[in-house]
Amino acid sequence: MFSLVSKIVRRLTRLPFSVLALSAILAVLSIFPISHLRWDIQLQDTLSFSNQENSDYKKIGKDFGGLGSLTVILRSDDSLLNYNTAKTLAEHLQKDTLVHFVDFETDAEFYTRNSLLYIDESDLDTIIDRVSTLKRTALAKSNPFLIDLVNEDTVPALPAGKAQADLDKLQDKYFGLMATRFSNKEGTIRVVDIYPTHSHSDLYTSRALLSATSEYLAEINNGKEIDVYYTGKVYDTIRQGNTMLPEAKFAGKLTALLILLLYIINFYRQPQLIFISSIATGLPILYTLALASLLYGRINLFTLLLALVLPGQACQVVSHVLKRYFLERARNLTPQLCIESAVLGIGPSTCAYSCIMAGLFACLVFVPLPGLQELAVLGTLGTLLNWFVTILVTTALLRVFQRKQPFTVNDFRINREYTIQLLPRVLNIVLIVIISVASLASLIYGSSNLRFFYDFKKTEIQKPPSIADSLLAQTGFPEYDPIIVEFANEEAGKELYRNFLTLKKKGAIPTISHLYTLAQFSPNMSESRKAKLDSLQGMLTGSFLSKMDSRENKSFALIKESLARRNLDVHDQPKNVLNKFRDKRGNNGVFAFIFHNIDPNDGLACRRLNRDIEKLQGIQDDEIRATGLPVIRATVLDMILQNLDKTIAAGSFLVCLMLLIYYNRLSRAIFTLLPSIFAISWLLILMRLFGIELSVYSSLAFPIIIGASVDGSLQLWTAFYNKQGGTALTVMQKKFSGIAVSQMASLIACYGLMISSHPGLRSIGQVLLLGLICIFMAQFTIYPLIAGALDHYRIKKALRKSK
Numbered sequence: 001m002f003s004l005v006s007k008i009v010r011r012l013t014r015l016p017f018s019v020l021a022l023s024a025i026l027a028v029l030s031i032f033p034i035s036h037l038r039w040d041i042q043l044q045d046t047l048s049f050s051n052q053e054n055s056d057y058k059k060i061g062k063d064f065g066g067l068g069s070l071t072v073i074l075r076s077d078d079s080l081l082n083y084n085t086a087k088t089l090a091e092h093l094q095k096d097t098l099v100h101f102v103d104f105e106t107d108a109e110f111y112t113r114n115s116l117l118y119i120d121e122s123d124l125d126t127i128i129d130r131v132s133t134l135k136r137t138a139l140a141k142s143n144p145f146l147i148d149l150v151n152e153d154t155v156p157a158l159p160a161g162k163a164q165a166d167l168d169k170l171q172d173k174y175f176g177l178m179a180t181r182f183s184n185k186e187g188t189i190r191v192v193d194i195y196p197t198h199s200h201s202d203l204y205t206s207r208a209l210l211s212a213t214s215e216y217l218a219e220i221n222n223g224k225e226i227d228v229y230y231t232g233k234v235y236d237t238i239r240q241g242n243t244m245l246p247e248a249k250f251a252g253k254l255t256a257l258l259i260l261l262l263y264i265i266n267f268y269r270q271p272q273l274i275f276i277s278s279i280a281t282g283l284p285i286l287y288t289l290a291l292a293s294l295l296y297g298r299i300n301l302f303t304l305l306l307a308l309v310l311p312g313q314a315c316q317v318v319s320h321v322l323k324r325y326f327l328e329r330a331r332n333l334t335p336q337l338c339i340e341s342a343v344l345g346i347g348p349s350t351c352a353y354s355c356i357m358a359g360l361f362a363c364l365v366f367v368p369l370p371g372l373q374e375l376a377v378l379g380t381l382g383t384l385l386n387w388f389v390t391i392l393v394t395t396a397l398l399r400v401f402q403r404k405q406p407f408t409v410n411d412f413r414i415n416r417e418y419t420i421q422l423l424p425r426v427l428n429i430v431l432i433v434i435i436s437v438a439s440l441a442s443l444i445y446g447s448s449n450l451r452f453f454y455d456f457k458k459t460e461i462q463k464p465p466s467i468a469d470s471l472l473a474q475t476g477f478p479e480y481d482p483i484i485v486e487f488a489n490e491e492a493g494k495e496l497y498r499n500f501l502t503l504k505k506k507g508a509i510p511t512i513s514h515l516y517t518l519a520q521f522s523p524n525m526s527e528s529r530k531a532k533l534d535s536l537q538g539m540l541t542g543s544f545l546s547k548m549d550s551r552e553n554k555s556f557a558l559i560k561e562s563l564a565r566r567n568l569d570v571h572d573q574p575k576n577v578l579n580k581f582r583d584k585r586g587n588n589g590v591f592a593f594i595f596h597n598i599d600p601n602d603g604l605a606c607r608r609l610n611r612d613i614e615k616l617q618g619i620q621d622d623e624i625r626a627t628g629l630p631v632i633r634a635t636v637l638d639m640i641l642q643n644l645d646k647t648i649a650a651g652s653f654l655v656c657l658m659l660l661i662y663y664n665r666l667s668r669a670i671f672t673l674l675p676s677i678f679a680i681s682w683l684l685i686l687m688r689l690f691g692i693e694l695s696v697y698s699s700l701a702f703p704i705i706i707g708a709s710v711d712g713s714l715q716l717w718t719a720f721y722n723k724q725g726g727t728a729l730t731v732m733q734k735k736f737s738g739i740a741v742s743q744m745a746s747l748i749a750c751y752g753l754m755i756s757s758h759p760g761l762r763s764i765g766q767v768l769l770l771g772l773i774c775i776f777m778a779q780f781t782i783y784p785l786i787a788g789a790l791d792h793y794r795i796k797k798a799l800r801k802s803k
Contacts, residue, residue: 002355002662006347009391010340016396023283023393030286033293040298041244042201042237043460044632046371049296055370056625057632060486061199063583064591065100067484067627068200068233070209072192072217073471076226079187085220086182086192092216093194098209101579103193104182124532131539181476191477193232197584200233203241210238229468233481240461243757248304251752255308256282258748259315266319266741270407273322280393281314287389288382295377302375302700305764306382308749309704313357314386315745316711320346321394323737335402339395347391349718352662354387357707359654364703366646369639372700423785425792432785439681446684452641453693454603456633459760483594483613483628485515490589493517493581496624497592499616509612511605513597518581518589600630603637603696610634640696651703655710662714663721671786672717676709679778683771690770697760698767705771708746712739712779720787728787732780743776 012019048055061067072089074082083105090102183190194213198205210230217228259281260274267273288310292299299307324346328338361379364372401407423431463469487493500515581591594613598605609630617624655676659669683705692698716739719731750772753765 002348002351003344005351006344009347009388010343012392013339013343013395013399016399019392019396020400023389023396026290027283027286030290033290034286036297037289037293038298039203039241039245039248040201040300041203041241041304043301043636044627045201045298045300046302046369047632047635049370049374055627056486057627058199060484060625060627063486063585064484065195065197065584068237068481070194070196070206070213070230070234071232071468071472071477072194072213073229073231073468074190074192074226075188075229075471076224077188078226079183079190081224081226082183082187082190085217085224085226086190088220089192089213089216092220093213096212098196098198098205098212100195100197100584102195104191124536128532128536128539131536135539184474189471189474191472191475193477194234196234201237203237203245206234206237207241209234229466229471231466231468231472236463243461247756247758248307251755252307254755255311255748255752258751259311259745262315262741262744262748267322272401272407276394276397276401277315277318277322279397280318280390281311283393284314284382284385284389285310287385288378291381292374292378296374300371300374301758301761302371303378304761305375305700305749305753306378308752309379310382310386312745312748313354313383314390315748316742317350317354317387317390318394319741319745320350320715321391323741325398329406335398335406339398343391343395348662349714350391351387352658353707353711353714354383356655356658356710358383359658360651360703360707363647363651363654364700366650367640367643369636372640423788425789428785428788428792432789435678435781435785439678442685443681446681446686446688451693452699453695454606454637456601456603459695459697459763460601461758481629482516483596483609483626483631485592485594485613485616486583486590486625487592488590488623489587490518492624493589493592494519496616503615509615511596511598511609511612512594514595515592516595517592518578594626594628596630598630600633603633606630606634607637610638637696640699644699648702648706651706655706659710659714668717668721671790672710672713674786675713675778675782676706676775678782679709679771679774680705682774682778683767686770686774687767692766692770694767695760695763698763701764701767701771704768705775708772709775709778711742711746712775713783715739715742716779716783717787720790727791728784731787732784736780739779743772743779747772 044057048058057067074085076082076085086104090104093099093102182193194209196205196209198209200206214228221228260278263274263277267277285307288306289299292303292306296303321342325338325342328341328345329335333341358380361376361383364376364379367373485496487496494517497515497517497519500509500512503509504512578588580593581589583590596609598609600606613626613631617626656669656673659672660666663669663672686692687694716732716735719735720728747769750765750769753761753768756762756765
């Protein structure tokens with residue numbers, strides 16, 4: 001199969017101008033889609049495909065608006081200036097299409113006027129008791145025929161002032177915090193909370209919202225002495241984007257620079273090859289990025305890896321092709337014959353390696369995480385493009401540049417010929433046994449003690465402390481994000497709340513502290529409450545109120561107003577409250593908010609919380625959807641941990657199958673795999689010794705390591721079985737420089753990842769670097785020992801035949 005594909009490519013190499021023209025046209029056409037690539041580099045973006053609502057996060061985001069806000073903090077010594085600035089800003093922004101709604105003041109006045117309809121019945125009993133006491137006191141003072149026969153010193157009477165103070169305390173109990181929700185007590189710090197219509201993880205629209213807000217504030221303030229600070233999820237997205245995008249660009253430039261440096265070292269005597277190799281290496285990644293734009297319209301947190309991994313793999317293919325080409329040129333063959341010989345000689349092995357790498361990327365599709373499935377598709381296509389494009393473009397450029405004069409081959413090979421003797425047979429066998437036993441012990445010990453850590457502090461960019469957050473802490477503004485739940489209609493919300501109370505009473509959902517629905521903001525008008533309100537209304541007679549002073553009458557006026565509005569409906573709530581529970585289509589009460597008691601950086605706790613939310617789902621008649629930071633992290637953990645083993649198992653089977661197809665002999669496939677198996681065992685023990693733990697990110701390095709481990713081994717064993725002369729050691733000597741350059745190219749991706757400020761991406765680079773070092777060591781340790789044993793067997797067999 002691989003030889004057939006190589007023969008097809010060889011035929012195409014005879015059309016160099018057509019190949020180069022088509023490559024140039026595709027490169028030019030790729031510029032437009034690449035320029036419109038969107039960077040979705042938040043973890044939650046990996047939960048859904050770009051243009052599909054295939055996750056709770058995406059569906060809720062569409063109905064609710066941005067699942068996070070841009071929080072503006074205004075600080076000034078003039079509290080009135082703060083309030084007026086916040087009010088004017090809110091009026092400006094509410095007209096902007098980027099804004100769903102704006103919060104800047106509380107509805108304490110509404111709830112104060114209607115307080116009796118909301119407070120606990122036990123507190124209502126207290127109010128009735130206090131009013132009754134005030135009434136008795138007033139009646140005693142005004143009744144001339146009532147004689148107090150009891151000594152006042154023996155019975156403690158509750159003075160009217162004390163009763164009034166108790167009423168004030170009840171009001172403060174329910175609405176004191178609400179009064180300072182968007183400001184501190186002095187009003188010198190005021191908060192404006194802006195909810196966007198778009199996803200807060202959309203970097204470009206988040207930047208547009210911040211820019212519009214800044215412009216409005218500059219217009220409103222116009223030189224006034226007021227300090228402005230920003231925080232919130234929208235601002236965090238912008239901050240992370242401003243950090244990661246320059247890093248990604250720098251990593252890309254560093255990768256290009258390292259590959260160029262590698263080509264300069266390898267081809268400094270043939271400078272034409274530096275240009276040829278650079279063009280051939282750059283085109284496949286350009287096409288892959290264009291495909292990413294056409295297929296998905298974005299680069300996500302995982303597909304970002306391809307910009308670093310694919311150039312290294314392309315460099316490997318180019319190095320192998322050029323190495324084989326100049327080995328043929330050393331035989332004084334014409335460039336045309338050398339090109340065809342190189343394609344037929346190196347094509348099948350590099351094709352097999354590329355198919356193995358593409359297959360391992362494809363196996364990531366078993367993880368039902370859209371971000372990883374995008375990586376699977378783009379990685380597969382990019383790897384195949386790497387092989388096909390690099391060979392065609394390299395050979396086409398070689399043909400064009402050598403039309404008049406062939407490149408010189410003097411002193412091309414950087415390695416010298418040495419006479420290397422095989423190790424004695426007994427020593428060779430002893431070394432194999434010792435290394436095998438040690439590696440087996442390492443594999444058992446390393447895999448059994450391999451730890452997976454769930455601390456997202458070590459894998460996600462953490463929010464640094466800021467002045468904005470310290471100012472926010474001085475207000476009553478909540479500094480934590482609730483879980484947002486969506487359901488079919490308002491009645492489903494009421495049922496959800498009843499189920500929550502049932503499970504909470506049983507202690508079945510310990511990670512959930514509170515759940516708020518719109519139904520809870522409607523008056524609690526039970527029969528007992530109605531009776532108590534009727535009793536209270538009967539007490540507030542005109543003659544009684546005429547005997548109260550002005551301060552007391554003010555409180556009683558509020559009580560009478562609440563009693564007059566006892567038929568208040570849930571939809572009579574303030575607009576501010578209704579907006580929080582209403583979707584963008586105007587449906588009321590279709591959202592609820594869950595407040596948890598866990599650390600969202602603890603992955604295990606996130607998974608427990610997610611299971612508790614699923615319990616609410618389990619007894620809910622209608623489907624509910626939930627999203628929030630802990631739910632997102634739990635979902636990613638569950639999807640990867642429960643399915644990554646399928647990817648590794650399928651990938652390992654695919655490697656064996658491809659090698660079996662390539663060699664058509666099981667023993668040869670096994671010998672080729674042995675260095676990879678030893679390398680994995682060494683990697684596991686080194687991770688154990690260095691205390692490197694697997695995370696949701698670094699576990700993704702294993703499919704790449706498995707694929708990368710095959711390349712050098714495949715080249716060595718192919719040369720060994722093709723009997724290019726000499727023993728296993730002479731074959732290794734001839735292949736050393738090419739494989740060394742190839743392995744150095746594969747290491748380049750590690751450097752780009754390890755400079756990232758994103759801890760998760762950095763952990764992938766660390767595991768990759770360690771794994772590739774183990775692979776390099778295994779290939780030049782295990783191959784000569786196993787192949788040397790085969791040489792001894794071959795020599796012994798030849799001696800027997802000669803006798």
